[in-house]
Amino acid sequence: MSLVSSSRQSSPAKSSLFSFADLSDYFPPWFPWVMGRLFSGLGVVVVISFIVFGATQALPSDPARIILGPEASEAAIEVLRNQLGLNQPIYIQYFNWLGEILSGNLGRSIDSNVNVSEVISARFANSFALTITVSLLAIPLAMIGGVYLALHRDSAFDRFAITSIVLFKAVPGFVLAIWLVMLFSTSVFHILPAASLLDPSKPALSQWQYLVLPTLTLALSVIPYLLRLVRASMIEAMESDYVIAARLRGIPERHIIWRHALPNALIPSIQGVAMTFRMLFSGAVLVEVVFSYPGIGNSLNAAIEIRDLPMIQAIVLAITVGVVVINLIADFITLMLTPRLRTAASRKKTEKSKAEPLVSKAAGSAA
Secondary structure (H helix, E strand, O other): OOOHHHHHHHHHHHOOOHHHHHHHHHOOOOOHHHHHHHHHHHHHHHHHHHHHHHHHHHHHHOOOHHHHHHOOOHHHHHHHHHHHHHOOOOOHHHHHHHHHHHHOOEEEEEEOOOEHHHHHHHHHHHHHHHHHHHHHHHHHHHHHHHHHHHHHHOOOHHHHHHHHHHHHHHOOHHHHHHHHHHHHHOOOOOOOOOOOOOOOOOOOEHHHHHHHHHHHHHHHHHHHHHHHHHHHHHHHHOOHHHHHHHHHHOOOOHHHHHHHHHHHHHHHHHHHHHHHHHHHHOOOOHHHHHHHOOOOOHHHHHHHHHHHHHHHHHHHHHHHHHHHHHHHHHHHHHHHOOOHHHHHHHHHHHHHHHHHHHHHHHHHOOO
């Protein structure tokens, strides 16, 4: 007992080779914040997985009856239910399902009897191709348009554009899709296919003619939101104190815009871009259904219709993980591009390091 006590007194925590206090010195000040966000994201995924599993179990369907068909006997259905573990308590079914997910087994589709991972990987690739084309079109247009309207604030064109954007934003995405189909796929301009029937043996990006109308629909749906966000951020930056101080120092207006206002105005837009990616990654279900686009949203809709529980669970869980990852990336980029947030963690660490000697000194005086 005395040896332990003496060793603790003679070997303080900071001298320990693998103490957490020492480990914190090897990482940047924002590292604990990133780890906290990572663990909170994992917590969100676990909670969502439990909710999704419980919700799918509550659906009015019996996987055993769906697999064997309506002509199967009750005895055969009961045997299959025992084999699938459907008669076990729901929490045991959840942990069994979670264990299979963690081992990389997403199960087999009840409808097609194909591995779920094979089905959703192809559909996610198609949705990813659509997300890329929409992002390449919508984000630059929204950035340029928002900055231009902010620099011409309260002009006649700015007022007309904002009014038009507000009215255009109120139009649902599926209505835009129907308008574009009527315009470009019927007797007006019969130049593009109305349905996106992709060839599964070819990459989606190589079949551009099937991507045009879904891309235009989604881009027209997200541009108004992004454009207004960029415009508001740019106006706030142009009215900030550092821009006013730069003008008083005689810095040319062009340098103020490009070197001071624009970089700071784009930081709030990162969350808007992340929100756009979240919406596109989650499938844009209505647009994919309207154009029969073989993406993840269309697959989720079909799986819900036929009560394909393994497919529903895997798709929703994959979307949840994707949304969490997008949020983490957006928050990390915002942290890296915002000196005020980045230095806040540094100041906290500095204050803590200054307080530690004072506490040790006070403890020594008390002893």
